[in-house]
Amino acid sequence: MRQFVVVGHEAPTTPEFSLDDLPGSGRLDVLCRCVVAGCLLSHSIRSAVRVHLVLDDAFTITVDSDEVRNLRPDERSTAALLRTALEHREEAIGHQPVQSSPGVTIRRTGLEHAIDTLAEEGTLVVLDEDGTPVDEHPPPSDPVFVLSDHLSFSDAERALLADRATATVSLGPEPLHADQAITVAHAALDTAGFDHGSP
Amino acid sequence: MRQFVVVGHEAPTTPEFSLDDLPGSGRLDVLCRCVVAGCLLSHSIRSAVRVHLVLDDAFTITVDSDEVRNLRPDERSTAALLRTALEHREEAIGHQPVQSSPGVTIRRTGLEHAIDTLAEEGTLVVLDEDGTPVDEHPPPSDPVFVLSDHLSFSDAERALLADRATATVSLGPEPLHADQAITVAHAALDTAGFDHGSP
Numbered sequence A, B: 001m002r003q004f005v006v007v008g009h010e011a012p013t014t015p016e017f018s019l020d021d022l023p024g025s026g027r028l029d030v031l032c033r034c035v036v037a038g039c040l041l042s043h044s045i046r047s048a049v050r051v052h053l054v055l056d057d058a059f060t061i062t063v064d065s066d067e068v069r070n071l072r073p074d075e076r077s078t079a080a081l082l083r084t085a086l087e088h089r090e091e092a093i094g095h096q097p098v099q100s101s102p103g104v105t106i107r108r109t110g111l112e113h114a115i116d117t118l119a120e121e122g123t124l125v126v127l128d129e130d131g132t133p134v135d136e137h138p139p140p141s142d143p144v145f146v147l148s149d150h151l152s153f154s155d156a157e158r159a160l161l162a163d164r165a166t167a168t169v170s171l172g173p174e175p176l177h178a179d180q181a182i183t184v185a186h187a188a189l190d191t192a193g194f195d196h197g198s199p
Helices: A028-039 A075-087 A111-118 A155-164 A178-191 B028-039 B075-087 B111-118 B155-164 B178-191
Strands: A002-008 A049-055 A059-064 A098-101 A104-107 A123-133 A143-148 A167-170 B002-008 B049-055 B059-064 B098-101 B104-107 B123-133 B143-148 B167-170
Touching (some): A002 A028, A002 A178, A028 A059, A028 A178, A049 A111, A075 A104, A111 A143, A111 A155, A143 A178, A178 B178, B002 B028, B002 B111, B028 B059, B028 B075, B049 B111, B075 B104, B111 B155, B123 B155
Parallel strands (some): A002 A143, A123 A143, A123 A167, B002 B049, B123 B143, B123 B167
Antiparallel strands (some): B049 B059, B059 B104, B098 B104
């Protein structure tokens, strides 16, 4: 299983946003591209991938590549899936997930709870341009990559991640968009011969 | 200079398409993501990159990273730049380019003329999932990568490219979207220490 946690610092937590202005909707365009980069290949879908979008530290939407339906590569249709998830946010009680559509769930958790749960399922690795070069850190089995959206991690997030993560890794000399980083991480694992592991 | 030629088999050749339905507009969403993957980094723009979009073998729109303005990472705003280029298509006479906005030009050329011109500026390399693995083909200086959109190359295109290109290379074991392939190609060149060369 490959997992990606994307911290959406200004992401909307209600469904009242415009599909015509995703950048103006807390940069939801970034998060949509992360879902697509995480789950989709050309004409197929990766197996055993989960993308977790942490929205303003209040809700987390998870897209499971083995279960999701109607996920297409464009930003607008992906944003519509996320909007449907947000329409179900009131049903999310405690930390229990609510399924809004096949393979898409929403739960009332911020970053700390999300990564504490995921740390039990794999190896937490932060992807950040300030990290150590990826070739010094061979990819772990069952990685849980944590990335930030268009904004840098806050000091509190850095402290939390420093405490929980195994490593902070940079994928190359250039500062990549979050979705580009997901694409490069997948490609590195693919080329290294890692399969997606067990679901 | 790194250049990318993306063959848009069903791409629109007039500006009468809907920004609300880019997938339904000849998969213009794919071409928009290719422009962004080619030109943009997180909070910056790559130097010395050109992305050429061949539209239905009739027009070619070129985005020059050193000149373009108002290029943002989302599909919709990128599509608006392309629509503006198509609004100027009638001004494109012969093979002469017309600038529609800073760093964006349109010319009346299909794939053959486009790659014949570009072959003089760099080394033509086809990116295709059926190619030989990239680690057997170290990246050339001044690469001109040729990719297809969501459709495979036609037999005629394959014959043309086989005649003109130095190599057909696969970037990994999984079939990538065109924009993902551009991201991975850039990352491989970045990590190998290649700069973008001279403009």
